[in-house]
Amino acid sequence: DQQVKQNSPSLSVQEGRISILNCDYTNSMFDYFLWYKKYPAEGPTFLISISSIKDKNEDGRFTVFLNKSAKHLSLHIVPSQPGDSAVYFCAASDSGGGADGLTFGKGTHLIIQP
Amino acid sequence: EAGVAQSPRYKIIEKRQSVAFWCNPISGHATLYWYQQILGQGPKLLIQFQNNGVVDDSQLPKDRFSAERLKGVDSTLKIQPAKLEDSAVYLCASSLDRRNEQFFGPGTRLTVL
Numbered sequence: 001d002q003q004v005k006q007n008s009p010s011l012s013v014q015e016g017r018i019s020i021l022n023c024d025y026t027n028s029m030f031d032y033f034l035w036y037k038k039y040p041a042e043g044p045t046f047l048i049s050i051s052s053i054k055d056k057n058e059d060g061r062f063t064v065f066l067n068k069s070a071k072h073l074s075l076h077i078v079p080s081q082p083g084d085s086a087v088y089f090c091a092a093s094d095s096g097g098g099a100d101g102l103t104f105g106k107g108t109h110l111i112i113q114p
Numbered sequence: 115e116a117g118v119a120q121s122p123r124y125k126i127i128e129k130r131q132s133v134a135f136w137c138n139p140i141s142g143h144a145t146l147y148w149y150q151q152i153l154g155q156g157p158k159l160l161i162q163f164q165n166n167g168v169v170d171d172s173q174l175p176k177d178r179f180s181a182e183r184l185k186g187v188d189s190t191l192k193i194q195p196a197k198l199e200d201s202a203v204y205l206c207a208s209s210l211d212r213r214n215e216q217f218f219g220p221g222t223r224l225t226v227l
Contacts, residue, residue, distance in 0.1 A: 104156030
């Protein structure tokens, strides 16, 4: 049972345009959400996070939106740059649970075209 | 600041053999995690340590996998005996404390033939 779903395995966007990556979750106990970026042969790198008490968090070109009623979050990258080409993982955790491990989606491969 | 170190980076073994992976977390990080990432999937948590104690090992296949974190610093993950389905990248992550941002190492890619 996949608790975090990223339904788009890949996404191609032109340089300078907006990239929108989507993520859905099923576990209503999740209250902290993160996006990680991964290049080949490297470990995931933290990008941005959002707590369930917020519906938006911004950091430079990256904005994450959270819609709790729909159990949906999205990552917006504006403007998209060639270096943004990577696999993006959505992850979630339940801070009220006994452990802190993250539950990840399968990832979306973002390709920025020149 | 040095990142999370892992070794070896690659390992090829035959099924039923044993293998061990090593992780050195970021200095001062109390919490350490091992994740398994099968090709085409997201990372899946295997075990979480807080200092040298286990917080969560509910998804660790304990009949063949074991892990330890001696003195609350370095950690080793062992598989004995390995199966074909253990082929994956094994990622180690650390955080300053519980519920803090997790920093990942580069991973160890295991191929079981």
